[in-house]
Amino acid sequence: MHESFNESTEMYLKTIRELSIDNDLIAISALARRLEVSTVSATEMVHRLEEHKLVEHTPYKGVQLTGIGCQHAAEIIRSHRLWERFLADHLNIPWARVHEVACRLEHATDTKLTEALDAFLGHPTRCPHGNPIPQAGGVLKTAVTTTLNTLKPGLTCEIIRIHPESALLLEYLASHDVKPGNQLHIDEIAPFNGPIMVTIGEKPHALGQEIATHIFVTVIGSDA
Amino acid sequence: MHESFNESTEMYLKTIRELSIDNDLIAISALARRLEVSTVSATEMVHRLEEHKLVEHTPYKGVQLTGIGCQHAAEIIRSHRLWERFLADHLNIPWARVHEVACRLEHATDTKLTEALDAFLGHPTRCPHGNPIPQAGGVLKTAVTTTLNTLKPGLTCEIIRIHPESALLLEYLASHDVKPGNQLHIDEIAPFNGPIMVTIGEKPHALGQEIATHIFVTVIGSDA
DNA sequence: GATATTTATAAGGTTTGCCTTATAATACCT
């Protein structure tokens, strides 16, 4: 049943699942970009994954996980987010750094270890960055949220989650108090796709449009 | 400073250190045997390690860790044994299984993680199998013990440590109550390198000569 | 000292996962 795949394979599966928000087809180019490999390499790898029945590839359309592929991806993400909780809550490793550490540990973790960790942690539901932890069966419950870049000035929001995560992004966000649970007020949006001026806990910050697409919030109030 | 090496490199370093009890030269054949690779592969790898100044190889004599190599090996062993403690004490993973799980985690662990884990665990000194945990600086304190195969009938001992560890060995020992802390009485030794008949907690067990070389004990009494 | 064993090296091969450059096929857009 639970065959273990190598790190590379697992990163592809995980990334495909993280990119497929609405179960749609993922362009190999998008995959290559996120994994920082050439499109040719990504194509080769997708073919290999296809042979192992982990993905389905429709040429010129994109890649999609199969049932097994999706299940395995969920297990890796589950293990990743549980490790993040452990690292942050019990080992006091900085919020911005747990992601990259967990990204290594996840590949050294089998199902038994994941479940033992889950029990130890008391079955948490979200990672330190607000993202939901898939259940043992692979089910993932994502809260209804909006990305910061779609909102208008005058709104007050609660930061819910950061997605997708990356070391540099989290480092930057940490230094600007952008963390789940914090309240954020949109003061102003500069023209020409300019920065979003916000206030988080009395302090003003300027956030770029691109970064704003990674910040998922819920609106909790308006100035008017 | 703390460059990270790949899993293969780390396993070679770790194995060399574990085999060098008295700082002597390790035969490449011994290394190959324990790592379950051909001697040719081990030789190639030793050459690569030599280029990286991690080992010194004296042809027809053996391999030895350099200062850096030895330090890095200690870090891996430290991380391994700390993980074992965590897995056994906090996640309730069976005594015989923590070794193989830790052998994967150790390669996904950097110094910061190791030290955070050490602090979380309260700076333990031994792994669940009784082996000493190297200190952060690499210093390793090994208790004075004897291997079971060198002792005579009539003696009562305390089991101190199992070394070196392997999944199959630990599985076998667990099923025979051979664990650190348990008392063992040597009832009889069969001739022609036959099994050692022992009693552990009222129950009799027969242990082979080869297995006995992995069981380190201290004598605590004699029948006479 | 001759022989057997151990150890080292040489030669050729495989797999995985990456790379670049170039070309072909398809999709998208006006």
Added chain:
DNA sequence: AGGTATTATAAGGCAAACCTTATAAATATC
């Protein structure tokens, strides 16, 4: 429908770790 952009594939290469088979060199043993 035509042109541009995207996507796929072909071709050739590289490095790390493995493998086997064969030979050479050193060491150990009688």
